[in-house]
Amino acid sequence: MLALRWPAKRVGRWAPCGQRRTKFSYGPRTPRGPLPRTPWTVRGPPPGAKLPWYLQNVPSAREQLPELDVVTYEGKLYRVPWMARPKFPKWERGWHDPRHDGPPPPEEMPAYKQRPCFICHQRTRLLEGLKQALWLTKTKLIEGLPPQILDIMNDTAHQLEEEDERVQNVISHARFWVNTDVDIAEDTYCPVLLEGLLHLCRTMTTKYPSLAKRMMAQECRVAAAWERESILLQVRGPGGKLLNAMKPLQPIASKDEILATENHTLETFYPVAPTIDLQEVNVYEAKNDTGFREGYPYLYPHTIYFPICNNKFRMRPEHLQANMMMFAFGNALAKAKQLYGDEPRVLENPIVVQCVGTNGQCFQFMLFQLNTTDLDPSNGVKNLAWVDTDQLLYEDARSRPEIRKKVVVIPAGIHGYQRDTFRKFLAFYLHGVV
Template identity: 65%
Template sequence: MAAAAAALLRRAARGLPSRLARGILTRSAPPRPRGPLPRTPWTTRGPPPEELWRLSERPPPREQVELDAVTYAGRQHFVPGLARPRFPPWDRGWRDPWHSPGPRYEEMPLRKERGCFVCHQRVRLLEGVRQAQWLTKTKLVEGLPPAVLSIVNNPAHHLEGLEERVKHAISHARFWDTMEAAPRREHYCPVLFEDLIHLCRLMSAKYPSLTKRMLARNYKIAATWERESILLQVRGLNGVLMNSMAPIPPVASKEEVLATEEHVLETFYPISPTIDLQEVNVYRELNDTGFRDGYPYTHPHTLFFLESANIRPNRFRPEQLRAKMLMFAFGNALAKAKVLYGNDPKVLEHPVVVQSVGTDGQLFQFMVFQLNTTDLVSNDGIKNLVWIDSDQNLYEKAQCVPEIKKRVVTKPVGIYGFQPDTFKKFLALYLHGTV
């Protein structure tokens, strides 16, 4: 009987887990107490203290003998599994400017220890106009100067059929000069600018001196000045410049210029005034208007900036665009002043006036800048002046595709929110200096 019972227990234990079967066979023996696991020499907490001395006495690693890599240089074609060959640089025997590495910055003849902060056409000033005011030692006046407003408010200086002509120019840029349903900004912004300039040229029949002007594109400006031991420079390409044979007369009177001595320039501590400017060590302290001697249209009149990028992040925001307009208007005026009066810092007897207009094809920025002094090192003394009329819409919306709801046209194609006063200001800046 005992043998039969043991056989039955063995058969029943075959279908159970090993631990349970062992407990049945051994009549539920108590489990053994488990001790701590042996500690490995390398764990997440680092080596154990008792083995630190072993690590410090480890022999140095053996130096591996470098083997020559087997390349496919002899095959003269790519072979999988073989290393890529490296050849010494090829000496042509003559200097190819497209394939020759340039000299190092340390070896360049124009390298200087003192850095220069450059403002070029892609610089976006963080603090906007306030930062540009400090860099150019300029006092801001809101609105356009009285000399320009008198032209705006005088109907004798307006174009005949102004509203209808401007609407035709907007329609030509937004609706007619394209095969697309909704043209991109990079297309209609330059077209609108050319049409508006054409409308301004129509006034030359009434004022013949307007024919003594010229539009210059892709010219390069260079102007250097010092501001509180900081060397600054405006350099490179900028907007379209309209030059004239005669300069624009000063906008502010001598009393207004002398009153700028009491103006205190706004600071934006702890932000550095040179933030966002490019610091370079290879440069020339150059002052150049961008035109050769003998050019008949020697006086800068108005700068036009077209922010025609279709993608919004690639366009300058209005505040950054106004700062860019101020910096380059100042650069053109400073370069012209140094041609006329020399490089010595001084208060100008006849201030240099440069205007600026910025637009993205819908929103316009107007600016008039007057350079009163080239002594820009300290904050004391006479300051320059700038008048800014910002965020002027020529039209609110150009509906290129009609809005249809329930088979009913709720908003037809057309121009909405047209504001003719914006073009009157554009025309007044064009006529300024002639009327």
């Protein structure tokens, strides 16, 4: 009978000195050198490398090396990922086509100015969030809602009949019934939820006929320009859904509270520049426009609604709060300059604008009171803003139950409904009427 002998297992590799090097053996570890460089025909010699002997006596040899030219895929007529993209000359048509004319240089445009302007628009994301918006608008922040809103919110006479059931039906319509998709996207349910809540608020018109003297404007464009410590700033563009009224909102703070803001010191965020994330342009027109023509009966801005329903340009809560303050300030400033002129002054009748922002689940509430248009210096009277942030209307909404080990852990439906959030929403809508 033949005996089979298995070959010995190799436990290591031989070192150049003849010593075996393994995990449990002796001998120095052989260092592994760097990988070889790419050939000169692709990447070129390393910086400071010595030229070959046949090019050492040639003047300007490095500039005349054919190996240093960029290798492109021009001759192959198709794209090669590891080759550079060729640069082709501009094709000339042989005749003038005005549809393909590029824009003129900025210096040749009639609205070009040497002084730059920093613009805040709908998609601006301020790095420092609400803190930066407070400095730009010369505003003092007050946490919580003012008593005027809380009184309307807590009064049972200003509430809807069967309020909880009707609000939950609006949530179910936006999250479950608006289409046949199993998981409805935020772009779909956020505007539907906001419009459903506004419809519930409009049903109070039979009880308060003054609510009929309002008008909702979609994508209303506002323009307001001001100077802040010798920096020219602007708020421009559409800012969501704007609710206008025939009569202005009454001031929230009294005259004594307005004068007390002179002692408030604005918080800075050095070394970050106050204009960071603002668009710097040299072609602009410094104008103030409310977005409506003369003779429009609904003259005064009441509430701005910000639905965050664009996944491509989704904002964090701090960015949304900053944009709400900037556009509330812009609408108030444009109206103040239309009423009192462009001369900086402390307003006799402050202008109040409200803001509500939501992503379909979480709500942000803000009231802004413009007290002064003298915004260049940091001293003097400040504007005021009341902010109530991160208020959930509901905690979760599930179209399908969560099942674990054949046991329903979380049933389908709406969970964690918060009635106070809708009451704040309704109080903002009824403010100025009750």
